[in-house]
């Protein structure tokens with residue numbers, strides 16, 4: 001039996017996928033040459049005034065609702081003061097005592113064991129810029145200054161690296177699902193700091209904790225937790241007192257190191273930002289956000305499998321991409337054959353760019369045998385180019401399926417007359433010979449015949465011979 | 466209100482100021498004097514008064530999430546600062 005357990009709380013920063021930054025209308029997405037996506041507001045020049053982006057409030061509230069939080073009716077922005085070269089204003093606009101969301105939780109499952117991890121709070125804040133280190137010195141790029149972030153602070157409910165990993169995976173899944181961020185650790189749109197202390201198993205007190213910063217993958221987070229736990233146990237067993245400090249994890253040595261941040265550096269002198277006025281959210285606002293909260297991903301998956309009768313793999317492929325799943329759900333309401341719809345959508349690499357109505361229309365045309373199964377790809381290509389409506393494109397491209405039974409009848413007769421060998425083989429019991437005849441029918445109709453109908457017709461004619 | 470040496474040291478560090486020793490006493494005295502102005506506020510009885518977040522009677526000053534202003538040229542943005550290859554020049558920072 002282990003003598004010590006870890007007490008872990010996680011602070012997760014997530015970039016919100018808005019078009020513009022939190023307090024100015026600079027583009028918020030990644031990329032661009034250094035200092036080409038910034039302006040006097042996000043560079044903190046004197047005389048400028050920040051104005052809060054409405055969608056940041058909406059996105060953060062939706063994230064909070066997805067994580068079972070209570071959403072504030074009154075919220076405000078505060079200044080967090082510190083000096084660092086990536087922070088041109090010398091303060092970060094954040095939230096101290098009235099965060100937008102509080103008291104949430106998510107449920108995780110590790111090796112079959114269910115556990116609820118509390119979420120203390122979610123607040124909105126601006127990101128800092130980026131430092132670029134060169135031989136000659138350091139340079140600052142302000143493109144990321146003012147990109148909207150939410151910081152999600154968990155309760156110290158996590159005990160193991162496996163639980164931390166499960167929590168982060170579930171968090172990522174839910175935030176992506178609610179559609180407010182892509183949560184990619186590789187690109188930095190999701191970042192995690194770990195707070196960790198140890199205590200004897202059975203003890204319920206909290207002891208001196210350390211914070212491990214700048215962890216950029218799930219693997220490193222799990223490894224850092226194990227390494228820091230081992231270090232704290234070693235120190236404690238050796239009778240040395242632990243210091244509350246910030247540490248970093250070196251994956252090569254699999255050890256954490258003190259960052260030797262000067263004592264008192266964390267005196268942020270928060271105060272309400274006088275440039276920004278309170279955020280008041282009414283019950284109507286809450287209801288409006290609530291209406292945008294989707295069912296849980298696993299509920300959606302179950303619905304696809306049980307109600308729409310999709311194979312599990314197909315349903316999973318749809319749910320892997322929240323935007324695709326939402327589009328599919330919207331289109332599925334308008335079709336009789338949801339499985340056909342799913343197959344058509346998954347066959348297209350960029351399905352989310354096509355409106356739900358178009359997907360429904362294509363599916364219904366296929367289902368009614370008005371076009372054949374290879375037509376949708378051609379129609380989508382033409383639709384992307386021209387934007388014309390589908391019936392017009394079907395006409396223009398000559399993709400109507402041959403439904404003229406008179407024409408199909410005569411083509412079948414011709415094919416039977418022209419292929420005595422295949423006919424003889426079929427009559428001799430070689431069922432597969434019908435495929436050769438079908439091939440000829442498809443060739444003569446340029447692929448426009450309905451395969452089931454043509455096969456049935458051929459069989460009928462052959463039976464009479 | 467007196468400021469002890471430790472508080473002065475902390476304030477100087479937080480402000481990134483190097484205060485020469487001979488200036489410490491006069492500076493400490495003037496900060497104490499400034500603080501005494503604010504101390505007059507503590508004479509007021511604020512029991513039961515809701516904390517005020519902002520002095521202006523405004524709320525929800527928000528903008529749509531739409532790009533609006535034309536982008537300023539980088540050379541213009543960086544004209545007030547030293548820069549190289551589009552980066553703002555800084556003293557060497559240990560990452």
Ligand SMILES: [Zn+2]
Nearest residue numbers: 024026039042
């Ligand atoms: Zn800006």
